[in-house]
Structure formats: structure tokens, C-alpha cells
Amino acid sequence: xxxxxxxxxxxxxxxxxxxxxxxxxxxxxxxxxxxxxxxxxxxxxxxxxxxxxxxxxxxxxxxxxxxxxxxxxxxxxxxxxxxxxxxxxxxxxxxxxxxxxxxxxxxxxxxxxxxxxxxxxxxxxxxxxxxxxxxxxxxxxxxxxxxxxxxxxxxxxxxxxxxxxxxxxxxxxxxxxxxxxxxxxxxxxxxxxxxxxxxxxxxxxxxxxxxxxxxxxxxxxxxxxxxxxxxxxxxxxxxxxxxxxxxxxxxxxxxxxxxxxxxxxxxxxxxxxxxxxxxxxxxxxxxxxxxxxxxxxxxxxxxxxxxxxxxxxxxxxxxxxxxxxxxxxxxxxxxxxxxxxxxxxxxxxxxxxxxxxxxxxxxxxxxxxxxxxxxxxxxxxxxxxxxxxxxxxxxxxxxxxxxxxxxxxxxxxxxxxxxxxxxxxxxxxxxxxxxxxxxxxxxxxxxxxxxxxxxxxxxxxxxxxxxxxxxxxxxxxxxxxxxxxxxxxxxx
Numbered sequence: 219x220x221x222x223x224x225x226x227x228x229x230x231x232x233x234x235x236x237x238x239x240x241x242x243x244x245x246x247x248x249x250x251x252x253x254x255x256x257x258x259x260x261x262x263x264x265x266x267x268x269x270x271x272x273x274x275x276x277x278x279x280x281x282x283x284x285x286x287x288x289x290x291x292x293x294x295x296x297x298x299x300x301x302x303x304x305x306x307x308x309x310x311x312x313x314x315x316x317x318x319x320x321x322x323x324x325x326x327x328x329x330x331x332x333x334x335x336x337x338x339x340x341x342x343x344x345x346x347x348x349x350x351x352x353x354x355x356x357x358x359x360x361x362x363x364x365x366x367x368x369x370x371x372x373x374x375x376x377x378x379x380x381x382x383x384x385x386x387x388x389x390x391x392x393x394x395x396x397x398x399x400x401x402x403x404x405x406x407x408x409x410x411x412x413x414x415x416x417x418x419x420x421x422x423x424x425x426x427x428x429x430x431x432x433x434x435x436x437x438x439x440x441x442x443x444x445x446x447x448x449x450x451x452x453x454x455x456x457x458x459x460x461x462x463x464x465x466x467x468x469x470x471x472x473x474x475x476x477x478x479x480x481x482x483x484x485x486x487x488x489x490x491x492x493x494x495x496x497x498x499x500x501x502x503x504x505x506x507x508x509x510x511x512x513x514x515x516x517x518x519x520x521x522x523x524x525x526x527x528x529x530x531x532x533x534x535x536x537x538x539x540x541x542x543x544x545x546x547x548x549x550x551x552x553x554x555x556x557x558x559x560x561x562x563x564x565x566x567x568x569x570x571x572x573x574x575x576x577x578x579x580x581x582x583x584x585x586x587x588x589x590x591x592x593x594x595x596x597x598x599x600x601x602x603x604x605x606x607x608x609x610x611x612x613x614x615x616x617x618x619x620x621x622x623x624x625x626x627x628x629x630x631x632x633x634x635x636x637x638x639x640x641x642x643x644x645x646x647x648x649x650x651x652x653x654x655x656x657x658x659x660x661x662x663x664x665x666x667x668x669x670x671x672x673x674x675x676x677x678x679x680x681x682x683x684x685x686x687x688x689x690x691x692x693x694x695x696x697x698x699x700x701x702x703x704x705x706x707x708x709x710x
Contacts, residue, residue, distance in 0.1 A: 276429025307337030343399030642667025
């Protein structure tokens with residue numbers, strides 16, 4: 219458990235430092251690039267992000283979860299990753315002119331040609347990073363990622379100052395890919411795994427194809443609101459709904475950005491050592507619901523001031539959407555563990571089945587709701603979110619024999635903590651002359667009251683999350699606090 223806690227700490231540092239670097243880079247480049255150059259970068263980046271979802275072909279996840287790992291598996295994994303990455307890089311390079319013709323912009327091919335360089339070197343770092351994840355060595359991964367992200371930020375800004383325009387981002391991406399591969403190989407210097415092999419490729423390809431289909435299907439579903447609303451309700455509706463979704467995702471991003479990379483390696487390691495994943499799942503659900511439910515309910519109560527701070531007064535149509543989406547999202551508390559758990563138990567096909575059973579009807583409901591306005595689209599989440607989670611839970615139950623009673627007990631505890639959290643904020647809202655549209659004084663009072671109620675409820679419930687938070691705080695203080703010098707002999 220101590221190694222797992224340390225892995226989570228380093229993963230959180232990795233993700234948060236990466237986000238800080240990305241925000242700083244964006245702020246600087248916004249002053250160096252014109253809106254047209256920025257738009258050009260975003261269009262080219264969309265193709266790059268889509269290609270990145272295919273590049274690894276699920277091979278890294280396979281290395282992390284496979285029960286018995288040997289040199290042959292690593293060599294075959296590298297070969298498949300390399301062939302896939304190089305093929306995608308070639309498609310990106312050769313499709314430049316077609317993309318430019320579609321968008322009517324002659325600068326796009328140059329950007330895509332630069333981006334293709336990153337796909338040439340990326341496969342050499344993937345096996346080493348996967349091995350580090352399998353070993354839960356997130357300290358090394360954090361160091362590699364932060365150094366690479368820093369280099370990308372420096373190269374991007376430096377080239378932006380020189381005048382490279384949108385190409386600055388893509389030269390930096392290529393440089394970052396080379397640096398990351400070099401650092402990963404230096405950390406795991408086993409050049410023998412780069413010897414080509416296709417022995418056992420069928421098993422890895424089957425896993426990779428299933429993983430890729432799950433990823434792409436979920437990506438398509440995430441893009442559907444933008445596509446459907448843009449066609450049916452117009453681009454204003456796309457902007458409003460997207461901003462509402464972004465705000466509702468803030469609790470998950472703050473909670474899970476550092477935790478998500480650790481979940482699959484930790485579960486796979488626990489299973490290889492004969493551990494019971496049912497207890498891990500219930501504990502994860504208990505922790506997540508005790509944090510996510512109070513956060514989302516607080517967000518629903520304080521949607522007006524939150525939108526005012528983050529977006530400004532011109533987004534007055536967003537708070538009602540935030541309230542609906544935040545309440546519906548409470549049913550998704552255990553969703554972050556679904557894919558890692560099914561992969562760790564060797565049931566990745568269950569993830570595929572759950573995706574195909576839940577997303578098509580959810581997509582149909584969303585498109586139907588779009589014909590009735592934005593409020594209907596947000597309200598449809600009260601149907602689609604529970605549907606997706608219920609189907610996922612049924613497959614999880616088949617995989618690990620999940621105990622419903624234990625989930626029920628964890629839910630009751632989290633509901634009590636949530637009620638205690640919102641008690642003071644509800645009183646503040648109830649006594650406010652403007653209702654949910656609170657002034658700044660009442661907003662601060664509601665936030666402080668919610669934090670106080672949450673802390674007291676955790677303590678009264680003797681929730682294990684409190685011990686984890688206190689333990690992390692104590693360990694952090696011990697690392698920051700300077701050591702007391704030992705007394706010198708003869709002077710004590």
C-alpha cells in the first residue's frame with residue numbers, strides 16, 4: 219500500500235505540473251500567434267489527437283496487465299507498436315495535401331509533415347514506459363513526463379518568439395517525442411526488446427483491436443454532442459453545452475487526473491499477487507463517492523457564481539445546464555474503475571460489450587433530446603448516465619462477483635457525508651434574497667460551510683479516506699520540514 223500511495227502522489231504531481239506548463243504555454247502563445255494561426259494549430263492538432271488514440275493500439279495496457287511477461291512478449295509488443303505508429307505517421311504525412319484541399323489552407327501539409335516525425339520515434343519509448351507502469355515506478359514516469367513537458371513548453375515558446383507560428387507546436391511535439399523515448403530507454407536500458415518479432419502477435423493484436431474499438435467508440439460518443447448540437451441547434455448551442463460539460467468535469471479532473479494512470483497497473487499487480495479486486499473496487503467506490511457526490515452537489519448549488527468566475531457574465535445560460543449535468547453525473551462515481559478493472563481481470567471483451575450495449579441507445583437519446591433544446595439535452599443525462607453505469611456494473615459483477623450489499627453500505631455512508639456537506643450551503647441559499655444567484659459573501663460562506671461539514675462528516679463516519687488524507691499530509695510535512703540536527707558529542 220505504501221508503494222501504491224507513493225505512485226499516486228507522483229502521478230498527481232506529474233499531471234498537475236503538466237497542466238501548469240500547458241496553461242503557461244497557452245497564455246504565452248496566445249500573445250505570439252494570431253487567431254488564424256491558433257485556429258490552424260487546433261485543426262491540425264485534432265488530427266494528431268485522433269491518430270494518438272490509435273498509435274499504441276492498446277499494447278501498453280497489454281504489457282501492464284499480462285500475467286506472465288517475457289522478452290518475446292516485449293519484442294512482439296514493440297514490433298506491433300512500431301508498425302502501427304509508422305503506418306499512422308505515413309498516413310498523416312501523405313494526407314497533408316488532401317486535408318489542405320478540404321480546408322482550403324496551404325499551410326496544413328507542413329504542420330502534418332512535422333507531426334509525422336513524432337510517430338517515427340514514439341514506439342521506442344512505449345515499451346519502457348509500459349514496463350515502468352507495470353512496476354508502479356511512477357516516480358520515474360513523473361520525472362520523464364515533466365522533463366519532456368518542460369522541453370516541449372520551452373521549444374514551443376522559443377520558436378514562437380522566433381516567428382515559426384503554428385509550426386512551433388509541432389516541432390516541439392517532435393522534439394518531445396524524441397526526448398521522452400531517450401529518457402525512457404535510459405531508465406530501462408534493454409535494447410534487446412527492439413529486435414523485431416511477431417511471435418504470439420495474434421493474442422496481442424486481439425487485445426489491441428478490442429482496446430482500440432472501445433477507445434474510439436467512447437471518443438466518438440464524447441464528440442457526438444458537439445456534432446449533433448452544431449447541426450440541429452447551431453454553434454451557439456455547442457458553445458454553451460460544451461462549457462457546461464467542461465465545468466461539470468472539473469471535480470473529476472481534479473480528482474482523477476493523477477489517479478487514472480495508476481489504477482490499471484495497481485489492479486493488475488494486485489491480481490498477479492493473488493489479491494481480491496472486489497475489496498479494491500468497493501474501497502475505490504467508497505472513496506470516490508465520498509468526494510465526488512459532495513463536490514457535484516456543491517457545484518449544482520453554486521453553479522451561478524462558479525460560471526461567473528470561470529466564464530463571465532455573458533454565459534448566463536450555462537448555470538441551469540450545469541445543475542442538471544452535475545446531478546446526473548453523480549451516478550457515474552465508479553465509472554473511472556470500469557475499464558482498468560475489466561482489463562486487469564482479463565475481461566477486456568466485457569468492456570467492448572458494455573460499450574456497444576450502452577453507448578448506441580445513449581447516443582440515440584441524446585440526438586432525440588437535441589430536437590427539444592439544450593435543457594432537454596442536459597436532462598437526458600438522467601437517463602443516459604445511469605444506463606451506462608448499470609450496464610458497466612453488470613459486467614463488473616460477472617468479472618469479479620461484485621457484492622451489491624457492500625456497495626449499498628458504501629453508498630449510504632457517502633450519502634450521509636454529502637448531506638452533511640450541503641447542509642450549511644442549503645441554509646445560505648435558502649436565506650438568500652436572490653436564491654441560487656449568490657453574492658460573493660454568501661458564496662464564500664457556502665464554500666467554507668461545505669468544507670467544514672464534509673470534514674466533520676468524514677470524522678464522524680470514521681471514513682478511511684480521512685486517514686489517507688491525514689497520512690499524506692503528515693508525510694508531506696515530514697519531507698518539507700528540515701531535519702533536527704543531532705547533538706554534538708560532549709556538548710549535549
